[in-house]
Amino acid sequence: MFMDQVNAIVEAIGLEMMNVIGAIVFILATIVFIMELAGYRPHLSAPFVRRHTTKWDAMALIKVAIVAALFGGGLAIFAGVVFVPGIAYLRPAQAFTTVFGILFGLPGALGSAVGNFIGDIFAGTLTLGSVAGFIGNFMSAYVPYRIVYKARHADLSSVRDVARYVVAVVAGAFVIAFYIPWWLAVLGIIPAVVAWTGVFGNIWLNGLITPWVLGFILLKVLYPYVKRWNMYWADSENAHEDLRVDDLEDTPEPRTTYAQP
């Protein structure tokens, strides 16, 4: 389904061009990944590099564990529906990366990375490619998180919020769909032709369709609970007030999960 259309686009762009785009995405995403783990965040306005507010406290680790369990388990359920043997399978659980990236921020993204690792073990697809899978799935949560970064956006209370969510899913799917095949092609784990005409489309569609449908429903359902539990990333991290207020009527006064000084 839709694979032929995606492959037509890939053929129109050409394998050489796909490799070039893949290389650019891979390098940029890897730099961002390392920066984030080191405590720094790139921004599009000056100052371009700032420290982020994530503290790896107990609540952050709980979030990593929860997302890893949900995503890893969710991947395992459908791991038997194989598209490219040893590499790609049906992943409706990909919706979790988008949703928990938006809700939990950096811990959610790291949980997605760990969850993908667990999923690879279950699916029998644990290869050298899983290294790219780790960072790629981190990015597939991180990119939507950076786009839908305010509580006002994450509550999906208006058409603009929904549009922003749709764009965030497209951007996240784009990054992971270029990231992993490029690594697979460069290391020669699979031929470049298979990477771009088989794996690319699979990852792209996996990262697009269920996050749009299932992810939208999940975010709509989960957001009010997560906000009330003070587990929304901006609440947990005591971020700026502007990031923490939403448009829902019954959201209580924002607090934080950090121990108060």
Added chain:
Amino acid sequence: MEFNLGFANLIGLLIIVGGIVLLVVAGRRLSNR
């Protein structure tokens, strides 16, 4: 496309249930309300 669903996939379902329980418990008990 191959379909090859079995025991490992069932364990995935159990883990997901565990994850949901963990989320709700963490939310209700550790939320500093």
